[in-house]
Amino acid sequence: MTTLHVNGRTYQVAVEDDTPLLWVLRDTLGLTGTKYGCGIAQCGACTVMIDGTATRSCQVPVDSVGSADIRTIDAIEEDPVGRKVVEAWVAAQVPQCGYCQSGQVMAATALLKQTPHPTDGDIADAMTNLCRCGTYNRIAAAVRQAAG
Amino acid sequence: MDRLLTAAPITLKDPLELQIEAQSAVPLMKPDGVSNLSRRAFLGFGASALVLGALLPSMPVRAATASAAAVKPGSRIPAFLVIGKDNAVTLLSPFVEGGQGINTGMAQIVGEELDVNPSRFTVECAPPGPDYAVINGLRMTGGSFSTRSSYPLMRRLGATARDMMIRAAATKLKVKPESLKTEDGFVIHAASGQRLVYGELAPVALALPPRDDVALRDPASFRYIRQPVARLDVRAKSTGKAVYAIDQKLEGMLYAAVQHAPNQGTTVQSVANEAAVSAMPGVHSVHKLPGAVAVAADSWWRARKAVETLSVSWSAPAASGLDSVAADFASDGMLAALKSSSAAGLPAESDGDAAAAFANAAKVIEAEYDAPYLVHGQLEPPSAMARFNADGTLELWAPNQMPELFQSVAAQTAGLAPDKVILHSPMLGGFFGRHFLYGSANPFLQAIQLAKATGRPVKVLWSREEEFRMDAVRPLSFTRFRAAIGKDGRPTAIQARTVGEGPLGRWFGAVFKDPVDSSAVEGVTEKPYAIPNRRMEYVKFPHPVTIAFWRSVGHSMNDFFYEGFLDEIADAGGQDPFALRMDLLKDKPRHRKLLETVAAMSGGWKRGPYQVDGTRRARGVSMASPFGSETATIAEVSVQGGETQVHNVWVAFDPGSIVNPAIVKSQVESAVALGLSATLFEELVYKDGVRQSHNFDDYPILSRRSMPAVHVEIVESGAPMGGVGEPGLPGVPPAVVNAVAALTGQRVRSLPLAKSKIGV
Numbered sequence: 001m002t003t004l005h006v007n008g009r010t011y012q013v014a015v016e017d018d019t020p021l022l023w024v025l026r027d028t029l030g031l032t033g034t035k036y037g038c039g040i041a042q043c044g045a046c047t048v049m050i051d052g053t054a055t056r057s058c059q060v061p062v063d064s065v066g067s068a069d070i071r072t073i074d075a076i077e078e079d080p081v082g083r084k085v086v087e088a089w090v091a092a093q094v095p096q097c098g099y100c101q102s103g104q105v106m107a108a109t110a111l112l113k114q115t116p117h118p119t120d121g122d123i124a125d126a127m128t129n130l131c132r133c134g135t136y137n138r139i140a141a142a143v144r145q146a147a148g
Numbered sequence: 149m150d151r152l153l154t155a156a157p158i159t160l161k162d163p164l165e166l167q168i169e170a171q172s173a174v175p176l177m178k179p180d181g182v183s184n185l186s187r188r189a190f191l192g193f194g195a196s197a198l199v200l201g202a203l204l205p206s207m208p209v210r211a212a213t214a215s216a217a218a219v220k221p222g223s224r225i226p227a228f229l230v231i232g233k234d235n236a237v238t239l240l241s242p243f244v245e246g247g248q249g250i251n252t253g254m255a256q257i258v259g260e261e262l263d264v265n266p267s268r269f270t271v272e273c274a275p276p277g278p279d280y281a282v283i284n285g286l287r288m289t290g291g292s293f294s295t296r297s298s299y300p301l302m303r304r305l306g307a308t309a310r311d312m313m314i315r316a317a318a319t320k321l322k323v324k325p326e327s328l329k330t331e332d333g334f335v336i337h338a339a340s341g342q343r344l345v346y347g348e349l350a351p352v353a354l355a356l357p358p359r360d361d362v363a364l365r366d367p368a369s370f371r372y373i374r375q376p377v378a379r380l381d382v383r384a385k386s387t388g389k390a391v392y393a394i395d396q397k398l399e400g401m402l403y404a405a406v407q408h409a410p411n412q413g414t415t416v417q418s419v420a421n422e423a424a425v426s427a428m429p430g431v432h433s434v435h436k437l438p439g440a441v442a443v444a445a446d447s448w449w450r451a452r453k454a455v456e457t458l459s460v461s462w463s464a465p466a467a468s469g470l471d472s473v474a475a476d477f478a479s480d481g482m483l484a485a486l487k488s489s490s491a492a493g494l495p496a497e498s499d500g501d502a503a504a505a506f507a508n509a510a511k512v513i514e515a516e517y518d519a520p521y522l523v524h525g526q527l528e529p530p531s532a533m534a535r536f537n538a539d540g541t542l543e544l545w546a547p548n549q550m551p552e553l554f555q556s557v558a559a560q561t562a563g564l565a566p567d568k569v570i571l572h573s574p575m576l577g578g579f580f581g582r583h584f585l586y587g588s589a590n591p592f593l594q595a596i597q598l599a600k601a602t603g604r605p606v607k608v609l610w611s612r613e614e615e616f617r618m619d620a621v622r623p624l625s626f627t628r629f630r631a632a633i634g635k636d637g638r639p640t641a642i643q644a645r646t647v648g649e650g651p652l653g654r655w656f657g658a659v660f661k662d663p664v665d666s667s668a669v670e671g672v673t674e675k676p677y678a679i680p681n682r683r684m685e686y687v688k689f690p691h692p693v694t695i696a697f698w699r700s701v702g703h704s705m706n707d708f709f710y711e712g713f714l715d716e717i718a719d720a721g722g723q724d725p726f727a728l729r730m731d732l733l734k735d736k737p738r739h740r741k742l743l744e745t746v747a748a749m750s751g752g753w754k755r756g757p758y759q760v761d762g763t764r765r766a767r768g769v770s771m772a773s774p775f776g777s778e779t780a781t782i783a784e785v786s787v788q789g790g791e792t793q794v795h796n797v798w799v800a801f802d803p804g805s806i807v808n809p810a811i812v813k814s815q816v817e818s819a820v821a822l823g824l825s826a827t828l829f830e831e832l833v834y835k836d837g838v839r840q841s842h843n844f845d846d847y848p849i850l851s852r853r854s855m856p857a858v859h860v861e862i863v864e865s866g867a868p869m870g871g872v873g874e875p876g877l878p879g880v881p882p883a884v885v886n887a888v889a890a891l892t893g894q895r896v897r898s899l900p901l902a903k904s905k906i907g908v
Contacts, residue, residue, distance in 0.1 A: 015447070016429060027447045034388065037527045039612055040845060043844055073387065093382055093814065095247075095379075095382050095385035097526070098575075099577030099578055128851065132527045138817075
């Protein structure tokens with residue numbers, strides 16, 4: 001049994017130690033807001049926050065997480081910064097197909113928690129998730145708006 | 149646990165054969181020709197519509213059931229509208245939402261006439277059924293057809309439903325209908341001050357016989373149409389609550405992962421370690437499928453680990469030849485074959501006397517252009533879920549752009565009547581043409597086979613690597629051009645020879661019999677320029693690989709070919725490329741207006757090179773006429789370290805008229821991004837019979853770092869409504885390549901730019 005702390009709750013899961021956190025979240029815990037895109041940490045659709053840091057959960061073996069605090073998109077509106085990011089995403093009408101946006105919102109939230117007033121360079125460094133619909137400019141605008 | 153289950157002996161027909169049979173059997177088309185869209189209006193959509201229109205007369209009349217034959221698509225209001233007691237409106241839409249904003253657009257159109265604020269709509273993709281065949285008897289989400297094909301019909305639907313509300317209220321209040329008005333979901337009797345909510349009236353109202361002569365709203369009084377109404381799905385998509393096919397789950401479901409044959413078309417010969425894999429944690433069963441092995445397990449990760457542990461011997465591909473994906477098949481070999489074809493071409497477009505013009509030319513230029521195979525790369529990997537119900541039905545959740553066709557093929561796969569297949573069409577995590585029916589490139593066939601074999605509901609999910617192996621691809625393409633240039637430096641004749649194959653001929657060939665496949669030549673043909681002598685020819689040369697529709701289809705490469713060559717014509721004649729286009733469009737005010745608009749947006753046409761912030765930059769211009777719309781595009785580039793950086797893209801876009809300006813702009817931005825991705829980076833290479841890309845690490849797509857500023861201006865010329873989702877793309881590759889040529893003198897005729905060393 002592995003113990004996980006996700007969105008303020010504690011879960012016991014019976015999975016192989018090397019199971020990626022992504023699949024524990026999605027299939028074991030039913031938290032499907034976190035998406036599978038590539039499985040090799042290229043696209044960022046699976047981004048969650050682990051102790052406040054944006055992390056691509058497809059490459060995180062579940063036994064490496066320990067007692068860390070995992071936050072997923074499913075509880076984003078419980079977080080004050082997350083709420084601001086979501087409101088900015090809605091105001092800028094960012095999503096198109098929307099599939100990458102869970103990860104984008106998590107990356108933006110992690111950025112603004114660490115750097116409340118990011119420069120364009122900070123945004124470029126932090127917002128590296130892929131979007132096949134090409135919503136990059138709106139993403140950047142929404143991050144700036146959320147930063148206030 | 150019943151391990152070592154193997155799927156029943158495979159008696160499946162080839163998926164392509166199934167598809168062709170299905171086309172003859174399903175109500176793809178309406179047999180009686182009844183439609184709210186006149187054929188003339190349909191033809192007015194342009195070349196792509198002509199193609200679909202061409203399907204109509206050749207469709208075999210199917211032995212339709214009485215009820216199906218009696219249904220006039222779009223006429224039965226309760227098939228489209230559910231209005232709850234809480235006055236919430238659910239619209240069952242003929243179309244599937246995959247990012248293009250069609251759910252919001254449909255809510256605007258219906259809401260405008262129904263008199264309900266679109267923000268209160270829930271829009272779902274309707275189940276299969278004759279009511280939804282609204283594209284002149286056809287149902288699909290593609291070809292940038294949704295809004296333009298259904299706009300009049302959906303308005304009428306909303307207006308008719310509103311009239312039913314009024315009549316139901318009149319009966320209830322015992323007043324004349326003329327004394328009633330509506331206001332955002334209420335029927336109001338002004339004289340008595342009574343307000344009746346639609347939700348209370350709906351059970352009676354929607355059962356009334358609809359009138360077919362209800363007046364539509366005066367466009368001057370539109371409140372929702374033509375407004376930048378907020379998308380209905382952005383909050384759900386910003387909070388992880390939007391549900392895609394991959395997110396769905398059924399009670400008692402098994403998860404399945406698949407390993408496909410490395411060489412397309414080969415089959416499983418033996419599995420060396422089936423027993424060992426069957427004993428892996430959570431594994432339910434191991435299966436041999438056509439061209440694949442599968443593992444069903446209690447979680448997808450366990451299924452994936454197990455299936456990738458299987459040691460499979462596959463049959464050998466053919467050693468050589470282009471009838472199948474042979475052991476020596478390669479992209480460069482395919483391109484060489486297209487180039488060296490000596491087959492006689494069929495005329496795709498001809499006018500004047502090209503031969504005479506060439507004989508009298510002051511100068512003749514020639515060039516060869518090509519573009520590679522591309523994957524769709526939609527971020528949601530494909531999945532499908534199947535369950536055989538106790539009542540004998542098959543329930544299927546499958547990403548798709550044509551529900552009735554998928555239902556029919558699913559029924560044949562399962563050995564059921566089509567009406568025994570309940571198909572759900574989930575929201576798509578991107579599509580770009582990915583979710584048409586492409587035979588073995590669709591996972592739902594495997595889901596059905598595995599659900600049958602295991603007796604359990606099954607969800608099949610392809611890993612990204614399996615998707616890279618199986619996705620149907622934008623065809624590699626080739627065109628050779630020749631132009632005759634007169635003494636005055638203007639072109640007098642143009643010839644083109646396009647060799648290859650388009651997806652329309654491949655997948656709809658059973659009903660589309662024109663030997664000139666428009667999806668192979670569009671963008672080389674039907675250009676607006678006044679070049680008096682033209683001979684464009686087409687040679688069909690089938691690809692052994694599975695080819696696909698890909699955002700903007702033939703235009704995605706052909707406008708690059710033509711508009712790149714047009715800049716070469718300008719250079720050869722000593723003309724400025726913008727001025728030459730204006731000159732060749734003297735009698736085309738719609739096109740001139742777009743060129744003028746895009747020039748003004750970018751601060752006036754200047755080709756460059758010029759200096760900005762210490763870097764040399766230059767611009768390129770292009771035009772395209774895709775899917776009934778018109779575009780003019782200017783791109784600004786610089787080159788550093790051999791790498792092209794695009795700083796700005798300006799697009800003047802004329803789709804005739806629009807429904808939602810904000811969504812139109814988003815779609816153009818998105819099309820620019822995908823077009824730029826293809827221009828700069830994308831290329832699926834075959835070598836030794838197998839694909840050389842496996843994931844986004846060895847198939848780079850556009851990232852934020854390469855995203856330019858995109859400036860979009862909508863021009864509503866009032867021409868018949870054109871498409872929106874695709875037309876922003878085709879102008880981008882030529883505008884960028886023309887800018888690179890202006891900057892460096894280097895003319896790139898083969899995409900992507902990443903494979904050429906660009907130097908100033």
